[in-house]
Amino acid sequence: MMHNEENSKPFLLGFRSSKFFVYTVINLAVFTDAYLYGLIIPILPFALVERVHLREDEVQRWIGLLLAAYGAGLIIGSPIVGWFADRTSSRRVPYLIGLVALALSTLAFSSGHSTIVLFIGRLIQGASSAAVHTVGLAILADTVGQDGIGPAMGVVGMSVALGLVLGPMLGGILYHHFEYFAVFTSAYALVGLDFLFRVFVVTEKDSEPERSIVKTNNPSYGTVSNDAVNPDTPFPEEPQDEMNRSASSSSLRTSSTTMSTESTTSTDSLLPPDYTDSTQRPPNPQRHTIIVLLTSSRMWAALLGDFIQSLILTGLESILPLRIKTLFGYNSMQVALVFLSLSLAAFVGPVVGHLSDRIGAKIMVCLGFVYTAPLLIMLRLVAHDGKMEVVLLCCLLLLLGIALNMILTPVWSEVTYLVDDKMAEEPGIFGTKGAYAQAFGLMNVAYATGSLVGPLMSGLLVETVGWNDLTLATGILCALCILPCLYATGGKHVQKNSEGGQNGEHSGSL
Numbered sequence: 001m002m003h004n005e006e007n008s009k010p011f012l013l014g015f016r017s018s019k020f021f022v023y024t025v026i027n028l029a030v031f032t033d034a035y036l037y038g039l040i041i042p043i044l045p046f047a048l049v050e051r052v053h054l055r056e057d058e059v060q061r062w063i064g065l066l067l068a069a070y071g072a073g074l075i076i077g078s079p080i081v082g083w084f085a086d087r088t089s090s091r092r093v094p095y096l097i098g099l100v101a102l103a104l105s106t107l108a109f110s111s112g113h114s115t116i117v118l119f120i121g122r123l124i125q126g127a128s129s130a131a132v133h134t135v136g137l138a139i140l141a142d143t144v145g146q147d148g149i150g151p152a153m154g155v156v157g158m159s160v161a162l163g164l165v166l167g168p169m170l171g172g173i174l175y176h177h178f179e180y181f182a183v184f185t186s187a188y189a190l191v192g193l194d195f196l197f198r199v200f201v202v203t204e205k206d207s208e209p210e211r212s213i214v215k216t217n218n219p220s221y222g223t224v225s226n227d228a229v230n231p232d233t234p235f236p237e238e239p240q241d242e243m244n245r246s247a248s249s250s251s252l253r254t255s256s257t258t259m260s261t262e263s264t265t266s267t268d269s270l271l272p273p274d275y276t277d278s279t280q281r282p283p284n285p286q287r288h289t290i291i292v293l294l295t296s297s298r299m300w301a302a303l304l305g306d307f308i309q310s311l312i313l314t315g316l317e318s319i320l321p322l323r324i325k326t327l328f329g330y331n332s333m334q335v336a337l338v339f340l341s342l343s344l345a346a347f348v349g350p351v352v353g354h355l356s357d358r359i360g361a362k363i364m365v366c367l368g369f370v371y372t373a374p375l376l377i378m379l380r381l382v383a384h385d386g387k388m389e390v391v392l393l394c395c396l397l398l399l400l401g402i403a404l405n406m407i408l409t410p411v412w413s414e415v416t417y418l419v420d421d422k423m424a425e426e427p428g429i430f431g432t433k434g435a436y437a438q439a440f441g442l443m444n445v446a447y448a449t450g451s452l453v454g455p456l457m458s459g460l461l462v463e464t465v466g467w468n469d470l471t472l473a474t475g476i477l478c479a480l481c482i483l484p485c486l487y488a489t490g491g492k493h494v495q496k497n498s499e500g501g502q503n504g505e506h507s508g509s510l
Contacts, residue, residue, distance in 0.1 A: 098131020
């Protein structure tokens with residue numbers, strides 16, 4: 001019997017479902033997404049003229065439209081993917097669909113000769129990114145749990161940073177020395193490698209789809225526990241008082257909110273009498289998960305931080321390459337190297353995540369906005385050609401990248417804390433599937449809205465009011481965001497001990 005069960009397990013299940021391998025797959029996926037996103041940024045001002053044959057006065061508008069198309073695709077895809085991922089028995093399915101979309105977008109961009117094809121390719125790329133950041137981060141939250149999510153988000157941020165560093169840099173170099181198609185050879189290789197990793201990984205929802213209940217002596221924030229009972233085998237005998245204690249423990253009620261889909265449909269008859277349905281159903285079935293999340297001021301503060309960070313970053317991405325080209329007379333490789341300063345700063349992501357866990361998201365996010373506002377205004381100082389101007393621009397972009405990372409990493413960790421705090425406060429509020437994917441879906445919508453508005457607004461304002469007024473307006477906007485984040489963002493996160501007590505708590509209302 002045991003031999004048959006061993007043979008029925010997937011090949012190399014232990015390694016494929018290990019935290020290390022799942023962690024590697026998620027970081028490779030976000031790296032690939034960021035790499036392909038940044039690959040075209042430094043070459044657009046040149047390719048739109050040489051390949052698509054646009055006039056010089058049309059280039060800035062189409063750069064904005066192409067970058068905004070990514071945001072539009074992300075807006076469309078994020079809520080759909082988030083809803084589907086929290087309801088499917090396997091997170092791998094939407095994850096693979098997202099990769100197929102990414103391959104199609106790469107094909108469109110590498111072979112397209114018209115703005116329409118490029119626009120559609122960028123739109124599809126945004127939709128594929130929704131799967132990467134919604135499903136991928138939900139898998140990450142399932143795997144590392146609440147106590148490790150801050151540093152984990154920091155490492156994910158570093159993977160994104162590496163993609164944003166290498167993508168534009170290699171894109172500019174390859175375009176300068178070789179032909180247009182050579183830029184995308186590395187993209188196809190990465191997509192192929194990413195596909196192999198995503199097929200090979202086994203998430204907790206995939207590993208034992210027939211498991212029905214979770215029995216564990218330790219709190220678990222995973223989708224299912226490693227100790228889950230297989231319905232094909234009888235329940236082990238244990239003293240009745242031990243089962244009563246297990247059924248009434250808060251850790252069981254918490255972990256039951258993230259059990260796999262099959263647990264609510266096919267195994268009700270197998271549950272012992274002590275495991276009641278009240279721990280598996282939300283107290284108010286009419287309250288949708290999205291509505292519960294959006295009634296939290298902490299959620300709105302996180303969405304605001306994500307939106308503004310995206311607005312600023314994508315706005316700069318849409319106007320900086322052309323400004324560097326015209327101001328300094330640089331080629332695509334030189335543009336990529338200057339633009340590199342903005343992306344390099346994101347390597348501080350793990351440090352930011354660690355500090356955010358220690359001092360609280362509130363302090364980190366507010367400091368991020370405090371530093372971002374004057375740095376944006378100081379960009380007006382770069383107004384002429386010259387070596388000192390280039391050095392000043394690189395320094396400002398580096399510091400600005402650090403400040404923006406101080407906003408982004410903590411707000412994503414804050415969402416995970418919010419979901420777990422809601423479940424601890426009201427067990428069963430999100431049903432049996434949890435809410436990580438839908439919460440990350442909302443964050444992706446906020447980021448996507450910023451990446452839609454940012455390029456369009458920046459391109460329009462730089463042509464109408466000029467570079468100086470644009471930097472002033474965005475700096476003031478950042479300064480205004482300090483107050484709502486100071487009011488609503490959660491404070492220092494301290495884990496609860498096994499006795500149900502606390503060493504600390506989040507400040508800020510749920």
